[in-house]
Amino acid sequence: MHAWPTSEVPALPGQGLPLRIYDTATSSVREVVPTGPTARLYVCGITPYDATHLGHAATYNTFDLVQRVWKDAGHDVLYVQNVTDVDDPLLERAVATGQDWTELAARETALFREDMTALRMLPPAHYIGAVESIPWIVPLVQQLLASGAAYEVDGDIYFSVESDPHFGEVSGLTREQMLPIFAERGGDPERPGKKNPLDALLWLSARPGEPAWDTELGHGRPGWHIECVAIALKYLGMEFDLQGGGSDLSFPHHEMGASHAQVALGAHPYARSYVHAGMVGLDGHKMSKSRGNLVFVSALRRDGIDPAAIRLALLAHHYRSDWEWTADDLDAALTRLATWRAAVSRPDGPSATSLLAEIREALADDLDAPAALAAVDRWAATAHADGGEDIGAPGLVSRAVDALLGVAL
Numbered sequence: 001m002h003a004w005p006t007s008e009v010p011a012l013p014g015q016g017l018p019l020r021i022y023d024t025a026t027s028s029v030r031e032v033v034p035t036g037p038t039a040r041l042y043v044c045g046i047t048p049y050d051a052t053h054l055g056h057a058a059t060y061n062t063f064d065l066v067q068r069v070w071k072d073a074g075h076d077v078l079y080v081q082n083v084t085d086v087d088d089p090l091l092e093r094a095v096a097t098g099q100d101w102t103e104l105a106a107r108e109t110a111l112f113r114e115d116m117t118a119l120r121m122l123p124p125a126h127y128i129g130a131v132e133s134i135p136w137i138v139p140l141v142q143q144l145l146a147s148g149a150a151y152e153v154d155g156d157i158y159f160s161v162e163s164d165p166h167f168g169e170v171s172g173l174t175r176e177q178m179l180p181i182f183a184e185r186g187g188d189p190e191r192p193g194k195k196n197p198l199d200a201l202l203w204l205s206a207r208p209g210e211p212a213w214d215t216e217l218g219h220g221r222p223g224w225h226i227e228c229v230a231i232a233l234k235y236l237g238m239e240f241d242l243q244g245g246g247s248d249l250s251f252p253h254h255e256m257g258a259s260h261a262q263v264a265l266g267a268h269p270y271a272r273s274y275v276h277a278g279m280v281g282l283d284g285h286k287m288s289k290s291r292g293n294l295v296f297v298s299a300l301r302r303d304g305i306d307p308a309a310i311r312l313a314l315l316a317h318h319y320r321s322d323w324e325w326t327a328d329d330l331d332a333a334l335t336r337l338a339t340w341r342a343a344v345s346r347p348d349g350p351s352a353t354s355l356l357a358e359i360r361e362a363l364a365d366d367l368d369a370p371a372a373l374a375a376v377d378r379w380a381a382t383a384h385a386d387g388g389e390d391i392g393a394p395g396l397v398s399r400a401v402d403a404l405l406g407v408a409l
């Protein structure tokens, strides 16, 4: 699949700081310094059955900041993202609305690309669909079967969680905590014939009326977790630097993915860090396609809202906190954007050297975007009040805000 066009990242003087970020697996803020010159990042992509909402945008904004901090610290970034373009929720929506599932997926993926472009999210180098990844999924499942880590239940294939001594290390949940979450998030703990209720589906044999592919595993389609594993291993290999997604993916998705890979390759760990963004809510509930309480990025754009303001509204919340979208978020962002634009439009301003250092420090400190915004606010307030002597300052601020926060002033 093709991704979306890139936004130039302006060059900045000096160099950024190493990224410290909260790793779910160790429950701690740690320096995640890439092992080589190229940082390897996998971020779970959308299931394209509805338009991009602000919760998705907040999560992708988080990992866009990760890339910007790494680049500023002198790394290249190899970024991979998937599209879950065949899975139950997509097929169910297609049937419910009388659409062809491939057309639904293609249309929503196209809209996602437009939204990401408008929000200046840096594109992945490899943007890969589940369907495209079937040829890499099949040998992985075969490997798991051969080693006894996978087994059949009525023609479907399951992963045995007991085959991985590290199972549970990503989310840190107990079995009692896992069980209800597994059932809520696509798992089937009650299915008869499974060795362990938590065992996850690797391969689903063909169901009437559903798409299926002819492979060495039989006629069927892949499970969800193995899709991301196959794509990540193909393009990044084991021990890549960071696996990202929203907090609803820590279990079971990232836990299972790590176990699938660790057992199939006999190596550990799958990713060097697991980073999760908080959930954005609306009217008291997590924004979700299934609940339908959504604010779409594309709807805001259609209403003429500047995407830079949408992005500033996201940046005003720390990525790890859960928060509720309200109309005030957008009003505050629009005011801030106008203030910043006026300040960088002046012929000169107060020196911005320390501001650049403050933005870098804030972002390197567990992506503290709200602190970075506050630093720019302070500079803009001084620029309005006193003007300044530095003719390079407005240009430096607009380049720094663009390069580090993805906001074009």
Ligand code: 5CA
Pocket (backbone or CB within 6 Å): 044, 045, 046, 047, 048, 054, 055, 056, 058, 059, 082, 083, 084, 228, 244, 245, 246, 247, 248, 249, 277, 278, 279, 280, 281, 286, 287, 288
């Ligand atoms: N295709 C899978 C990942 S492989 C999937 O979870 N797709 S999704 O469309 O449901 O979600 C895409 C990303 O947005 C995931 O990282 C998910 O955690 C995140 N996300 C979904 N809803 C919210 C929300 N309300 N707030 C923040 N992030 C969200």
Ligand code: ZN
Pocket (backbone or CB within 6 Å): 043, 044, 045, 082, 228, 253
């Ligand atoms: Zn995923």
